[in-house]
Amino acid sequence: MEDRVIPFKRPGADPPGSWGVPALLLGAEMQIERERTALTQKQVLAKARVRVSPSVYSRIENGEMRIDKPAVVEVLLDALGVRPGPRRQQLLQLARDASVEGWASSVRTRARAAYREAVPDSMLRLASLEEWAVRQIVIDTNVVSGVLQTPRYRAVVTRRTLLASQRQHAERVIEVRGLRAEKFQARLPRTTFFIQRSALYADFGEPGMMVEQLQFLLRYVDDLGSPVAIRVIAVEDPLAIQVASLIRLSFAKGAFAAPDVIYTEAGGRAEFHRGPIAGEDVDGDYLDYQDLSDTVIQLAPGPMPSRELIVEALSWHRDRL
Incomplete structure (x- = not known):
């Protein structure tokens, strides 16, 4: 050893x-x-x-x-x-x-206490891991994935979904989530987003906002050269384990032997699950979430059927304008 x-x-x-x-x-x-x-x-x-x-x-x-x-x-x-x-x-x-600050750490370090509340430890770690990831699988069941949200959609969804204890920090949370989206847009790692179909029909009382958001998704779908792919989970409830969000991050094995990490959000609680390294037993929760993501990948339709589902939702919201 x-x-x-x-x-x-x-x-x-x-x-x-x-x-x-x-x-x-x-x-x-x-x-x-x-x-x-x-x-x-x-x-x-x-x-x-x-x-x-x-x-x-x-x-x-x-x-x-x-x-x-x-x-x-x-x-x-x-x-x-x-x-x-x-x-x-x-x-x-x-x-x-491991002492080097990332962008999220820097925001919290130099900001007032209110900003520290808006950037929890789970966000610090997720943001840091995302900047290393070369491949991501992202599954969202309730809303459009965070880094794909338009500013208007992000503001409305954040205010609607924040826990009561964090609502006073809504503006700062929106700002930090916007920074995370900007970092993603600048890097564009190879990522496949799986979005529940029902999330495309969410009624926030602002059909114009939803039209804008779905048009933004279509731009990714129609860009055949983009490393970002979007799939719509057509089955109403394909998940064996209920989570609001799951992110599976893979790192460059040729550069360093870092295991995959799976991040989950459920009931307002964020958790990280690390894959095994050489000689280790596999963590049971990690296996469960790995199987979950594999199941979603298998069940989700391909690019063209997914595009049709987004177009159908877009037409539905346009009819409500």
């Missing part, structure tokens, strides 16, 4: 949201080291004698947070028994890379 090398290399210049994938890899490798020594997380912290709470250590292993103090990782590696050598240096490099 001591001689195992992490196949991690940067694919060129650092992307602005680079902490997500290094944190993911660092946490997975630290967990392997801890399990190799048969230590619990509390035992590692006791050996390290460092001011890190058990919850923070758990988040580090799960790759959930930016490492704002890479030196702490060095102390934890001592407690894990990782001796000086290439592997230790690679882990320390991951810790340094």
Whole structure:
């Protein structure tokens, strides 16, 4: 185990949201080291004698947070028994890379407390991982996918769907979601969006807004050279597990060995599920959501039938003008 090398290399210049994938890899490798020594997380912290709470250590292993103090990782590696050598240096490099702020982190860091409320930790991590992703599968059951929303649609949907505790931050949430959409538009990673048919007929009392939104979707559909594809889930309820949104992110395996990550939203709760790395058992929840996304891919119609379904919805909203 001591001689195992992490196949991690940067694919060129650092992307602005680079902490997500290094944190993911660092946490997975630290967990392997801890399990190799048969230590619990509390035992590692006791050996390290460092001011890190058990919850923070758990988040580090799960790759959930930016490492704002890479030196702490060095102390934890001592407690894990990782001796000086290439592997230790690679882990320390991951810790340094995992300290780089992404655009979402920067927004929250430099803003007032109200902005911090508008950018939850789940958004920080998702935004960072998205900037690394080379392939995405996005499934939305209630609304048009966030990064495909027009400004007018985004404003209405955000105000209608925010939890009561966040409604006071609606304007800031709308702004941050708009920034995320801009970042997606600038990168355009290879992405397939699966949108529930009923979402195309959502009645927000503004048929003109829906006409504008569906016309925007058609521009993607009709651009045959675009890396973005849109499929409409025609079956009313094809999902074995109910989620409002699911994003499956894949990373460049040729550049670094980062496992896929699946992000889900359900009942106002956001969760991340990491695929296995070499020698690990597969997490049960990850398998369930992987199967779910595979099922949706199989059930959704192809590009032309999906286009027809969008056109039908567009005609329906136009008739209501």
